[in-house]
Amino acid sequence: MRWRFILSIIGILSIFLGISMGFALLWGLYYRDGSVHPLLISMGITLLSGILIYFFSRSPKTDYISHKEGMTIVAIGWIAAGFFGALPFYIGGTFDLFADAYFESVSGFTTTGSSVMTNIEAVSRGLLFWRSLIQWLGGMGIIVLSVAILPFLGVGGMQLYKAEVPSPVPDKLKPRVRDTALILWKVYALISLAQVILLMVGGMDLFDSVCHTFTTMPTGGFSPKNASIAHYNSTYIDMVINFFMLVAGINFALHYQFLRGKPLVFWKDSECRFFLAAVLVLVAVVSLDIYGPVYKSVGQALRYGSFQVISILTTTGFATADYEQWPAFSQLVLLLCMFIGASAGSTGGGMKCLRVMLYLKYCYRELFSLIHPRSVTQIKIQGKPVPEDVMRSVLGFMGLYMGLFVLSSVLLAWLGVDLVTAIAAVTAALGNIGPGLGMVGPVDNFSQIPYMGKWLLVWCMLLGRLEIYTVIILLVPEFWRK
Amino acid sequence: MKIIIVGAGEVGFHIASRLSVENKDVVVIDKDPEAIRRVSDSIDVQAITGPGSSPVVLEEAGIKQTEILLAVTNSDEINLIACLVAHMISPATKKLARVRNADYDAYHDIFRKNAPHIDTIINPETEVVRTIDRLMSVPGAVDVEEFADGRVKFIGIHLDKDSPLDGIRLAELSSKIGKKAPLITAIVRGAVLTIPRGDDRLMAGDLIYFVTEAENLVDSLTIFDKQLEPVRRVMIVGGGRIGLRLCSLLEGKNIYTKIVEKNPDRCLELAKRLNNVVVLHGDGSNQELLTEEGIRDMDLVVTLTDDEKTNILTSLLSRRLGARKTITRITSFSYFDLMETIGIDQVVSPRLSAINTILKHIRRGKVLSAVSLKGEQAEILEAVAMETSDIVGKPLNKISFPKGVLVTVIIRKDKVMIPSGKSIIEPGDRVIIFTSRQAVSKIEKIMAVKLEYF
Numbered sequence: 030m031r032w033r034f035i036l037s038i039i040g041i042l043s044i045f046l047g048i049s050m051g052f053a054l055l056w057g058l059y060y061r062d063g064s065v066h067p068l069l070i071s072m073g074i075t076l077l078s079g080i081l082i083y084f085f086s087r088s089p090k091t092d093y094i095s096h097k098e099g100m101t102i103v104a105i106g107w108i109a110a111g112f113f114g115a116l117p118f119y120i121g122g123t124f125d126l127f128a129d130a131y132f133e134s135v136s137g138f139t140t141t142g143s144s145v146m147t148n149i150e151a152v153s154r155g156l157l158f159w160r161s162l163i164q165w166l167g168g169m170g171i172i173v174l175s176v177a178i179l180p181f182l183g184v185g186g187m188q189l190y191k192a193e194v195p196s197p198v199p200d201k202l203k204p205r206v207r208d209t210a211l212i213l214w215k216v217y218a219l220i221s222l223a224q225v226i227l228l229m230v231g232g233m234d235l236f237d238s239v240c241h242t243f244t245t246m247p248t249g250g251f252s253p254k255n256a257s258i259a260h261y262n263s264t265y266i267d268m269v270i271n272f273f274m275l276v277a278g279i280n281f282a283l284h285y286q287f288l289r290g291k292p293l294v295f296w297k298d299s300e301c302r303f304f305l306a307a308v309l310v311l312v313a314v315v316s317l318d319i320y321g322p323v324y325k326s327v328g329q330a331l332r333y334g335s336f337q338v339i340s341i342l343t344t345t346g347f348a349t350a351d352y353e354q355w356p357a358f359s360q361l362v363l364l365l366c367m368f369i370g371a372s373a374g375s376t377g378g379g380m381k382c383l384r385v386m387l388y389l390k391y392c393y394r395e396l397f398s399l400i401h402p403r404s405v406t407q408i409k410i411q412g413k414p415v416p417e418d419v420m421r422s423v424l425g426f427m428g429l430y431m432g433l434f435v436l437s438s439v440l441l442a443w444l445g446v447d448l449v450t451a452i453a454a455v456t457a458a459l460g461n462i463g464p465g466l467g468m469v470g471p472v473d474n475f476s477q478i479p480y481m482g483k484w485l486l487v488w489c490m491l492l493g494r495l496e497i498y499t500v501i502i503l504l505v506p507e508f509w510r511k
Numbered sequence: 512m513k514i515i516i517v518g519a520g521e522v523g524f525h526i527a528s529r530l531s532v533e534n535k536d537v538v539v540i541d542k543d544p545e546a547i548r549r550v551s552d553s554i555d556v557q558a559i560t561g562p563g564s565s566p567v568v569l570e571e572a573g574i575k576q577t578e579i580l581l582a583v584t585n586s587d588e589i590n591l592i593a594c595l596v597a598h599m600i601s602p603a604t605k606k607l608a609r610v611r612n613a614d615y616d617a618y619h620d621i622f623r624k625n626a627p628h629i630d631t632i633i634n635p636e637t638e639v640v641r642t643i644d645r646l647m648s649v650p651g652a653v654d655v656e657e658f659a660d661g662r663v664k665f666i667g668i669h670l671d672k673d674s675p676l677d678g679i680r681l682a683e684l685s686s687k688i689g690k691k692a693p694l695i696t697a698i699v700r701g702a703v704l705t706i707p708r709g710d711d712r713l714m715a716g717d718l719i720y721f722v723t724e725a726e727n728l729v730d731s732l733t734i735f736d737k738q739l740e741p742v743r744r745v746m747i748v749g750g751g752r753i754g755l756r757l758c759s760l761l762e763g764k765n766i767y768t769k770i771v772e773k774n775p776d777r778c779l780e781l782a783k784r785l786n787n788v789v790v791l792h793g794d795g796s797n798q799e800l801l802t803e804e805g806i807r808d809m810d811l812v813v814t815l816t817d818d819e820k821t822n823i824l825t826s827l828l829s830r831r832l833g834a835r836k837t838i839t840r841i842t843s844f845s846y847f848d849l850m851e852t853i854g855i856d857q858v859v860s861p862r863l864s865a866i867n868t869i870l871k872h873i874r875r876g877k878v879l880s881a882v883s884l885k886g887e888q889a890e891i892l893e894a895v896a897m898e899t900s901d902i903v904g905k906p907l908n909k910i911s912f913p914k915g916v917l918v919t920v921i922i923r924k925d926k927v928m929i930p931s932g933k934s935i936i937e938p939g940d941r942v943i944i945f946t947s948r949q950a951v952s953k954i955e956k957i958m959a960v961k962l963e964y965f
Binding site for chain 1 (some may be wrong): 772786
């Protein structure tokens with residue numbers, strides 16, 4: 030482990046974050062609100078620490094990053110990003126406790142969207158923009174963005190890319206990882222632009238459109254409005270956001286191929302089919318359940334049912350309805366959605382459809398070989414065999430995910446949170462969703478979670494965003510052995 | 512007419528012997544002296560030891576005067592290179608190559624149109640799979656051959672022990688069943704194939720070949736007490752290349768298929784390539800495995816391992832355990848006669864399939880297709896009747912055909928006719944002729960086709 034080298038990259042990352050604070054500062058200057066001062070100070074601190082870290086740890090030029098170093102850089106990078114991202118909120122006085130600011134910041138970067146702000150609309154616009162921007166940056170990955178922009182990371186970039194976008198089967202769209210990262214960001218930016226335009230057509234102003242786009246595309250879920258999307262009460266806006274949440278929940282490699290003129294890619298990809306089928310079935314089930322007891326018309330049941338299901342399944346976390354008023358069945362279906370999550374290679378979280386698919390296929394294979402003890406079977410995705418090591422890693426992931434879920438909810442309950450809240454809060458944090466149930470439902474927020482509980486959830490959010498292995502490996506003694 | 516055969520393996524050897532009997536000048540090239548000795552000892556051909564892909568060797572064999580080059584070694588690459596080299600030295604020579612790798616399947620046309628301009632690529636494995644497919648289409652049949660693009664079928668069936676047709680004379684057949692009987696073209700009794708006349712009798716246990724139009728197939732089968740039951744469940748023993756191809760075919764037809772393979776690595780490979788087929792690891796002759804996997808519910812068991820003894824054994828075992836039908840892969844022709852005695856009726860052989868295909872392609876020109884039956888005792892030829900031919904313009908019963916020749920079908924434009932003694936063949940008609948092996952060369956003369964090789 031070359032610590033100086035690792036730190037130098039963290040330094041670059043900090044400089045990079047400092048520069049991006051400039052965008053929020055522009056809004057602050059435009060609206061001349063209270064955010065100029067805290068943003069300027071935070072920007073100064075971030076840039077200065079970045080430059081200092083970089084110059085003090087500057088190491089000889091290297092074109093090689095080991096697997097271990099890659100994971101360390103990504104894990105530490107995200108923890109640092111959370112810290113610098115929290116500065117504007119803390120300095121701006123939005124939160125009294127640094128823990129709250131850090132929670133909000135990590136919730137942003139990890140595209141969770143769980144908020145501890147009690148009155149969002151009272152916060153200055155520059156800070157609200159920063160809150161959206163960090164989600165947008167975190168969605169496609171801050172490290173991937175650095176790989177895309179900074180040429181010197183080119184060679185070792187694959188290690189960083191794999192550590193930050195740990196899809197079970199990584200898609201490399203181009204022979205060079207830097208070109209792959211660049212393409213993903215371009216596609217991401219292009220779709221975001223489309224959404225801004227469509228939201229503005231629906232009557233949203235530029236600031237709100239940009240903020241909502243920046244939190245839809247990464248499946249984040251922060252809204253600059255207290256009532257989230259329900260604030261607008263517009264079917265058009267619901268539908269636009271519904272559509273873009275779905276888009277964000279699909280593998281971006283497919284979007285790239287679609288834009289290159291292959292209209293059938295979505296249908297040909299079996300994970301995408303699984304995802305869309307899950308959306309259809311779950312929307313139908315929930316809408317049917319809430320039609321009658323909650324909503325008197327089919328249209329309304331579909332409108333609210335589809336928005337909530339898509340929002341949760343893609344792990345975005347916007348709300349247009351208080352689903353805690355819905356029947357228990359619908360609530361449990363939504364809880365299930367939190368576990369499944371979106372597609373691999375998308376900006377969504379959760380366990381990912383691909384893993385769920387592979388897991389189901391694995392279970393089927395086990396049953397099959399009980400019936401045919403002599404059979405030789407091979408798990409396949411789209412007719413292609415899945416290598417045994419990928420299968421092992423998926424099983425390991427599912428096990429760790431469930432294990433961490435159980436452990437964290439027990440800990441949260443021990444800290445004095447009620448049962449439903451503990452389960453839902455951990456699920457929401459681990460899956461990077463946002464709202465949960467109980468105390469942390471769609472109309473409440475996370476401010477009432479005990480102090481230590483917030484740190485626990487911060488940890489869960491990081492685990493979820495970096496898909497467990499990258500973070501948890503830091504706790505394994507073997508990792509540190511020289 | 513000069514033909515060079517590269518590769519004196521099983522296929523090369525048998526084609527060489529077939530062609531030499533028909534008075535063709537055959538040169539066989541093989542780099543294995545042992546194989547060459549076997550060729551020169553037993554058949555009347557020129558044999559050269561050396562690599563068949565070498566230009567020097569091909570020159571020595573006289574490639575420039577050769578009309579047809581058959582590249583049938585075991586190696587796809589050598590076959591392709593031999594064709595390429597031949598193309599460079601002697602572009603006029605027609606080339607046939609045996610290529611088995613499935614990756615080439617989609618590129619046969621490209622090989623024909625571009626250098627090395629291989630006129631026909633033969634894949635014995637695809638041919639065998641096609642044969643099995645045909646056999647499956649008529650489950651009661653021992654042999655199924657198709658002519659005139661599938662509109663005419665030759666079916667070989669066994670006459671059951673308790674069949675009411677036992678002992679009947681052919682002339683009485685129609686009155687016995689009360690409708691027009693299908694034309695019976697051959698009867699195989701013991702190991703002897705005869706082309707029957709009106710006063711020959713059918714006997715229980717006979718293998719009967721009859722010709723029928725495709726749409727009358729069901730009718731014709733019921734006459735012989737056979738039903739056209741569709742095949743729904745198949746078990747394949749032996750997961751080699753043929754097994755894999757057959758699995759893919761059955762998968763495409765949505766037939767529930769199980770395949771048993773001995774080699775664990777090959778099993779994994781099969782599992783990777785197949786989606787809905789149950790791949791089982793084990794020995795196909797293991798009774799326990801067969802019972803456990805429900806052999807008694809199988810409509811068809813196909814044994815395709817490389818070892819014909821295992822195949823025969825497994826097929827017999829499967830029948831005993833309750834499988835409805837078996838198809839057995841056989842390598843040596845010498846076993847053909849034995850099969851019936853021990854109760855195995857449907858048999859396939861990649862070698863025979865390859866020879867059939869090669870013959871079919873060699874006999875191009877005015878002969879449209881040719882098929883060898885059981886142990887090569889008879890051939891069925893599909894040809895165009897030329898104006899110059901002796902068979903045109905007179906009733907069939909006025910033509911003096913050599914012994915063992917039967918005109919079975921006349922196809923005029925799109926009409927399929929089963930001829931009687933009074934039928935007259937017009938110029939341009941397609942005729943399907945059933946002929947015993949000895950009469951093949953006489954038929955060439957009568958047809959005045961001069962079976963032009965390409």
